[in-house]
Amino acid sequence: MPLAARARQDQLVMVGKLLxxxxxxxxxxxxxxxxxxxxxxxxxxNVLSLSERGGSAAEAAPANTQVDTSRMVTVEFDANARGLWSFKPEVRSLQLHPGQMATVMYDFTNTQPRTLAAQAIASYAPSVAGNYFEKLQCFCFNEYTLKAGESRRWPVVFYVDPKLPRDVTTITLSYTFFEVGGKLPPAPGGGA
Structure with a gap:
């Protein structure tokens, strides 16, 4: 077979393989x-959408089996501010089942005649409750800058872990707001 014919046949075989x-x-x-x-x-x-499954959203939403409906926990909210500003929760307490999600709003107003940067730090009573208090969204995660007279509302979205010991029936969540990077006012009753 001539060389040109052989090359042509090889090319046709290659095209056939590629096809x-x-x-x-x-x-x-x-x-x-x-x-x-x-x-x-x-x-x-199975991660098919509801339309592919042929059901409505209400039918498809499973019940939250992680909520312990056999008991209630009271969560009390406290707010402290080190400085001249107003800081308070919109509700003082609420009752919920462990595992149940809740949202509480906090109001903050900068009453000082200047801009300030501040951040909140959380504490819990009893202290063991801090291990079972799960915050999904919280203003305490960030530092905020507020202008003179500016007000803001911030949420705390949380749940209490169902593994919370049964003898703990009340949790106090306390936030203390501190000015960041500025002068702290003198302590009450303290001399300069």
Whole structure:
């Protein structure tokens, strides 16, 4: 067979192989969605949307099985401010089941005639409660700058871990707001 004819035949074989590979790749890509669904169903991680399952959101929302409905815990809220500003929770206490999520708003007003930077630090009573008090969102995570006379409302989104010892029926969450990077006012009754 002449060299040119041999090269032509090799080229045709190569094109044929490339066409087969292209067809297989297209078929594999096309089959990925059904393969994914079967794998997810087999592994129990079915992540199909509600419309694909044919149900409404209310039917599909599972009950929160982590809430301990057999008992109630009282959470008391306290606010302290080291400085000339107003800081307080909108509610003084609430009752909830361990595992139940709750949101409490805090009001803060800078009553000073200047801009200030401040941050809150949380403490718990009894101290063991701090290990079971889970904050998902809290103003204490960040430092804030407020202009003179500026007011803000901040949420604390939390739940009490159901593993909280049964003898703890009341938790006090106390925040102390400190000025950051500024002068602290003199302690009450202290001389300069």
């Amino acid at each position: 087969v590979i292209t067809a297989l790749m297209f078929g594999f890509g096309y089959a990925l969605v059904p393969i994914y669904r079967h794998i997810c169903t087999a592994l129990g991680i």
